[in-house]
Amino acid sequence: MDFMTPIQIPKLPEPISYGQKLLLIGSCFTEHIGNALAEHKFDVLQNPHGILFEPFSVHHSLIAYIENKKYKEEDLFFLNELWNSWHHHSRFSDMNKEVVLQEVNNSVEQAHEFLKNADWVIITLGSAFSYVLTEENPEKAKVGLHVANCHRAPGQWFFKKLLGIDEIIAAMDNAYHRLRAFNPKAKIIFTVSPVRHLRDGVIANNRSKARLLEAVHHMVDKFPDIYYFPAYELVIDVLRDYRFYDIDMAHPNYPATEFVLEKFTTSCIDEASLQIMKEVKQITIARKHRPMHPHTNAHKQFLKVHYERAQALAAKYTFLNLQDEIQYFSDAL
Template sequence: MATFNLPPCFATINCANPEKADMVMPANVVPQNPYKTQPERAFWRASVGSRHYADLADIWHPMPLQKKDKIATAGSCFAQHIGNNLGARGAAFMDMEPAPPLFRSAADARRWGYGVFSCRYGNVYTTRQLIQLFDEAHGLRKPLEQVWEKNGRFYDSLRASIDPVGQDSAEIVLKLRERHLAAVRRMFAELDVFVFTMGLTEGWENTDDGTMFAVAPGTVAGTYDPARHRLNNLRHSDVLSDMVVFWKRLREVNANARMLLTVSPVPLAATATEHHVLVATTYSKSVLRSVAGELSEEFEDIHYFPSYEIISSHPARGMFFEADLRNVSMFGVDLVMNHFFSGSLAAEFGGKRENVDGEEIELICDESRLDRE
């Protein structure tokens, strides 16, 4: 039987360096397993698989936040829950365009875009909308298509849903937009924390200047023109670039600003791509979640809260969605908020609470109109 002589370095620490061939690892030395020093939350079986979902803990590292911090919100429909809960718990929620006294109730005012977000910009679904809003408010761009018409009434094309009946003329719309942009500019300059809920990658834009709208032309007002309007389904690089530019410009006007990112767990109401809406939703949320994670890792003052994971991950078994498997129930919202107000934030704002205002707020969602078309 043939015998084989192993090279001396076969049992050594580094065979790539023959000069170290005599450095044999002692038999009693065991390499350290890096997972041995990880906390319980790092292990699936201990922190998820063997727990009731209601007992999940330490799901995020709460960002530094005090009641005195001025907090502004923007984004998709789900962002309204965060703003509502922060305000109800005593946070300094910024309302830069308060409702006039003519409304009978806060619910009526919300249907006209008041009290929904910190300014009356309606849903800011995409990162492209966000950076364009910032740039317009600071005089860095001027959209070519600002006014839409429907049945002789005129609407702000970039926030068409905040005015249910429209205005008498395009001139009035433009004057109201100037007032709105001044409020947006003050908000960015004065805020301490900007909470942005990332909702969609799909958006309709003007082909001439790339202005992206909250809704497709023709859904709320205006007229869809294939030669003038196109779908832009933002890619990861687009979303990341938008957010990095926005963050840089925000810090230029507000050096101490911080940002909290979330991703909406609400699926797309409809897709304008060739894909099934389930596939389109997975793409959109995956891109947004990836970007949010990269930003929170890269920038010290950008934080991420995992509302998306709490509601949408498979251990939840879909229990936090309504029967349509799209809208999040108040039971789910309460769970998200209980995780949010944990740790240091529980000490500052109070611990676990049920629905803070005693009733379910009506979410103002432009995208939901697509289901009714």
Template sequence: MEFRTHVDLPLKQMEIHHSDRLMLFGSCFSENIGELLADNKFRIDINPFGVLYNPLSVSEAMNELLDRKNYHVNDLFYEYGLWHSWMHHSSFSSIDQSTCLEQINSRLKQAATLIREADVLICTFGSAWVYEKNGKVVGNCHKMPEALFIRRLLNVDEIVKTLSTTLMRLRKQNSKIRILLTVSPIRHRKDGLHGNQISKSTLLLAIHKLQKVVSDCYYFPSYEIMMDELRDYRFYSDDMLHPSSLAIDYIWECFRQCYFSPSTVQIINEWADITKQLKHKPFIPSSESYREFLNGIVLNLNQLKRKLPYIDIKKELEQCQTQLKTFQK
């Protein structure tokens, strides 16, 4: 007897390989999946502007990268003892104006190059509600008084027009890029539960329409998996709004089924074995057997590097070499 409904996964849409360059934009869920991709040694860049929730801000972020925008003093504002950007997460804010600009511009310079070289773009939209200031949608309100903004709900055609224009512009500079869209399963309680449903529905309809006008544009049903398969509150974190770590792991497994080939899964499994070895704590750290164990990890890392020359294992090699040096003292 089956006690839950299963979401039909979009199998064989496209494949994501370790050789691909990936760029992720959007809500906290982008960061959840992005961290798992990074942990499994995919080459990625996550949210060069920090977390962005609405599709218009994601579109603006991509346009600024394509324009190679360089931020100046007049792009910032000062409040609560810090310099901020309306387009950036507060992690970029600083008590020092020049530090804020340096953090923003160095990050954008790196991302502006990658967006032109990326093989896969993944965008996760969290909300269709936006906050406007002086006629422009802001990416982050920085906890400023709500009276400073006009809050409104984007409509489907507005989202489709804005994003399709940006994505087609991106395609002109990067013709090989494949686009994967998803709606965040995180509920926005501040919009009200009904307002949250209207917001998510708007995003879903916009993505459905967008797929008809932009080629190589796909959809992954993270929202549906959370709402239909994992509808029990035991799959939520303590705030009852965000997916629990168990739920994120389950959605990740669904993601793996959709976009990873058997050979990619094999590499992930090989890396998982190496990761377990790296976390091993020896009973006797100075023993000869532990030195042989460390040398074995180094051998496995180098073998994987020869197989996949584009992966970054510098940190892991340094960890092993630091531990091996203790035997030379």
């Protein structure tokens, strides 16, 4: 008897492999995938603007990376003792506007250089709801701007808009063509975040996800180098149980995210890289080990074995950056 809905996830025609560059952009679920890939020593850059949820913010950010946009003082606003950017996550906010500008521009420049040679762009859309500045905001010139982050500004500064499918498609289509002109080899994987935006309400959240899904599949059906990974369906339709959510009943918990990541690796990463990932994982787990008795000969032998194993792995696969692990084991010996 089956207790889970079966789902067939076709292997990518040309799967991801070590040595390739992967830019990840989008919702917080993007960072689950990105962190896992980074821990396995793939060459990744994730969310240079910070976490982004809705399609217009993803579009703006990708165009900024392509154009190597230079943000200026007029792109910032001051609120709650901090300088902020409507297009960036609050991790860029600071009391010193020069610090903010330096951080956002450094991040864009890094993304610009990385995207030039990126092999994959993984886009995770979280919500079709967009927050748009109204005439109530202090900067009248920015009325109508779709913001990436509200930065706890007064609610009357925004109106909440559920983007239409055609609007989402137009934004993603434009970003795709700009990306193709900038980096013709880059392929795209779309996902829709399984995180439930319950503050919108269950019905509104489902309408939002439905629009994202329809727009994404329009893009997948239209272009040969765009693919879809069903993170949303894996949690909502395969796991399909509240025991796979955190206490907020909105975010998938650790077992759920591990389940999705397992499916991602088997369907999106090539066989040779899967074997290397197993070897890398042994090294990264060993580095996290915290011994009760660090001065024993047994622990010193443990460090020595993994120091030599990390060195051998780095020598065998020159694309792996294991310098932090090698240095850690060396310092601990």
